[in-house]
Amino acid sequence: MIASDTCHSSYTGVTAMTEGYDERASVSLAPGKLELVRQFLNTVDFEEGTDELETPRGARRWLVAQGLIRRNEQVSERDRMRLVELRAALRALAEAHSGAPLAPGALVRLNRQAAKASIAAVFTGSDDVQLVGDKGDVDDAVSALLAIVCESIRDGTWSRLKACRDETCRWAFYDASRNRVGTWCSMAVCGNRAKTRAYRERQRQRSS
Numbered sequence: 001m002i003a004s005d006t007c008h009s010s011y012t013g014v015t016a017m018t019e020g021y022d023e024r025a026s027v028s029l030a031p032g033k034l035e036l037v038r039q040f041l042n043t044v045d046f047e048e049g050t051d052e053l054e055t056p057r058g059a060r061r062w063l064v065a066q067g068l069i070r071r072n073e074q075v076s077e078r079d080r081m082r083l084v085e086l087r088a089a090l091r092a093l094a095e096a097h098s099g100a101p102l103a104p105g106a107l108v109r110l111n112r113q114a115a116k117a118s119i120a121a122v123f124t125g126s127d128d129v130q131l132v133g134d135k136g137d138v139d140d141a142v143s144a145l146l147a148i149v150c151e152s153i154r155d156g157t158w159s160r161l162k163a164c165r166d167e168t169c170r171w172a173f174y175d176a177s178r179n180r181v182g183t184w185c186s187m188a189v190c191g192n193r194a195k196t197r198a199y200r201e202r203q204r205q206r207s208s
């Protein structure tokens with residue numbers, strides 16, 4: 001099911017990239033583990049009106065599928081709310097990366113989640129350290145996502161994780177452009193939609 005005016009509804013990450021067909025190929029995957037955060041942000045699909053974190057069961061399914069919690073781990077409504085708050089806060093940063101003003105309260109929400117996370121350094125080799133525990137629960141999952149964000153801020157990739165400026169879309173994408181000025185997940189769909197709107201607006205002003 002591919003609607004002509006949606007840019008990502010049937011986007012399936014790596015598959016779409018490797019097969020390299022249609023405009024979804026221009027929705028860039030984030031490098032390394034940051035892709036997991038990008039997918040976390042896209043658990044809500046504004047265009048389709050779906051949310052994988054809508055119920056604790058859905059949240060659990062997503063976390064298990066990503067290997068973020070153990071299979072026998074339960075997810076409570078409180079856990080789900082925590083994930084939703086984390087996602088909203090990280091989304092606000094991604095929206096700021098594509099030029100929107102930083103949503104009020106985003107940093108407070110993010111810091112609240114960071115304060116609850118238990119990021120601990122576990123050395124796994126002479127040159128390797130993991131920043132999360134081994135409980136495999138939701139606390140670890142939140143910590144793992146935050147640890148990825150911390151690493152990507154350090155290596156300079158974080159500011160390229162953006163949310164599409166098209167209000168009906170808001171899909172999280174990685175801006176791989178050289179000049180880092182991308183604001184739409186897909187130039188072919190959302191970029192053109194914005195251009196068409198601007199064109200119609202100019203026509204309207206001219207005729208009035």
Ligand SMILES: [Zn+2]
Pocket residue numbers: 007164165166169170171184185186190
């Ligand atoms: Zn878009």
